[in-house]
Amino acid sequence: MKIHATTVIGVIHNGKAAITSDGQATLDKTVLKATVQKVRSLNDGKILAGFAGSTADAFTLFEKFEEKLGQYDGNLERAAIELAREWRTDQYLRKLEALLIVLTEEKGLLISGQGDVIEPEDNILTIGSGGFYAQSAARMLKKHAPHLSAKEIAEEALHAAADIDIYTNHNLTTLEIG
Numbered sequence: 001m002k003i004h005a006t007t008v009i010g011v012i013h014n015g016k017a018a019i020t021s022d023g024q025a026t027l028d029k030t031v032l033k034a035t036v037q038k039v040r041s042l043n044d045g046k047i048l049a050g051f052a053g054s055t056a057d058a059f060t061l062f063e064k065f066e067e068k069l070g071q072y073d074g075n076l077e078r079a080a081i082e083l084a085r086e087w088r089t090d091q092y093l094r095k096l097e098a099l100l101i102v103l104t105e106e107k108g109l110l111i112s113g114q115g116d117v118i119e120p121e122d123n124i125l126t127i128g129s130g131g132f133y134a135q136s137a138a139r140m141l142k143k144h145a146p147h148l149s150a151k152e153i154a155e156e157a158l159h160a161a162a163d164i165d166i167y168t169n170h171n172l173t174t175l176e177i178g
Helices: 055-071 076-089 131-144 150-164
Strands: 003-005 008-013 016-021 025-027 030-033 039-042 047-053 098-103 108-111 124-127 173-177
Touching (some): 008 047, 008 131, 008 150, 016 098, 016 150, 039 173, 047 055, 047 124, 076 098, 076 108, 098 124, 108 124, 131 150
Antiparallel strands (some): 003 025, 008 016, 008 124, 039 047, 047 098, 098 108
16 A cells, blocks of 8 residues: 655745645545645745655655755756756665646646656646646636736645545645745
């Protein structure tokens, strides 16, 4: 059986960025905890990050990413590429099971252990079991309610995902910059 740590969404909108996660950790069909922290602020509050997957693996990746940010003077893109490269080739890191999203108020990236560093075209990043539900909702909110803030879009989209996805709850944690 595998522990699920589910939905995270990052939104960049009108010069601001927000990242929101639910709080549910699930083992098979049982909710183990409803208040898991899946997002954090990095690089002295200039970068937001969130994870889906194994919690211990994600904390290892957060630490590695912060190291890369230090090595590359806070350059988000360069740090992400170097983390993805090391994650894919290192024998220990290669076994880690998680996905990361990282963002500033200007750019967001999804980082995977397969060496992927993906920048979305619409400044919406999602990961986890409810990610596609949250992404769809956020796209509609940005299009039809552009007056909403990045935080409002992220939170409403995650609530929409929680209404549909059984591995996502309504206990949200949100961080924002910009």
